[in-house]
Amino acid sequence: MRITYFLIALLFLLGCTQKKESLKGESEWQRQKNAIFKDASKSPLKPKDLKRFNGLDFFKVDSTFIVNATLQRTPNSKWFNMKTTDDRLSKERVYGILNFRLKNKNYTLSVYQGEENMQTEGYEDYLFLPFLDDTNGDSTYGGGRYIDLRIPEGDTIQLNFNEAYNPLCVYNEKYSCPLVPRNNYLNLRVTAGMKNFKSQ
Structure with a gap:
């Protein structure tokens, strides 16, 4: 036994x-x-x-794509309807502007706060960073990728592009995904994070 x-x-x-x-x-x-x-x-x-x-298919982890950004908060920004991949509109506002240096160049991205997340337990401090770069349509999804962030206590926030991921609609069209604003474009190849998905 x-x-x-x-x-x-x-x-x-x-x-x-x-x-x-x-x-x-x-x-x-x-x-x-x-x-x-x-x-x-x-x-x-x-x-x-x-x-x-x-x-999933990922780029090799690259520490040069982990940077500290200065967060310039925009407390008076207005709520707006961010377009998605279907008819749904996502209520968002620009929480702040991120200024950082990557690959010896200075960049600026807007980081967003969603109204729905603010009312969801566990996501009250959630920030949404959608971005486009020169790998889109090549090795990564053509519509850009996202990074999840949390509101920091101070004015510095770490951006880890190794944790950039695809919108869920890449895998299944039943999902409604926010479209990346054109102003959140990085003029370089972000060879970090998740690559495009190819259905078998």
């Missing part, structure tokens, strides 16, 4: 180990994304793509 219990425990441990090993990713963030996409209860993938899924 003890041998039977031992074998069951061993098989369980081996199963857990194999499951962990199957989650590809160079960083913890990449592994977490793959875990979500692999989980049928959470994945945005269509059933046919989920069946063949063996990991």
